[in-house]
Amino acid sequence: MLIARRADTRARADFATWKMMAKLNGLSALPEDAQGFLAGYKKLLERMSEGEATEAAIAEVYKSYYLEMGGGGNPPDVRTRQAEPAKDNVTAFRRPAPKAKKAGFFGMAAVSGTQKRPLPVALIFACLVVVYVGIKFYWR
DSSP states (O other): OHHHHHHHHHHHHHHHHHHHHHHTTOGGGSOHHHHHHHHHHHHHHHHSOHHHHHHHHHHHHHHHHHHHTTOOSSOOOTTOOOOOOOSSOOOOOOOOOOOOOOOOSSSGGGSOTTSOOOOOHHHHHHHHHHHHHHHHHHTO
């Protein structure tokens, strides 16, 4: 069944790409087998609607890919299971629950694990003052 799903997904993606290439006048850049499938699709369009012709052409590509990928016999129908149609086709937006914060000493909860603890502002200021005084003393 895994081969069947992969073959179906690949067939649908490839056929959509081929159709787009044909619309953009890039048919000559496609491989011969793709050009053959598109020629068959055009013949199907003369007899049926676009949706039916597309599904029939994709089924042919799917059969070809299924055999190419090592599937034996007739490929199983992977599109038989259809999900129930959505009633209103709207998904409710839910905010994720906020994560519980650990109480810590001077913001230690924000930094955990292997991260380095941030230096307090006062310590940084003191280091700058020491460096400034050192430079002034050195240049006298």
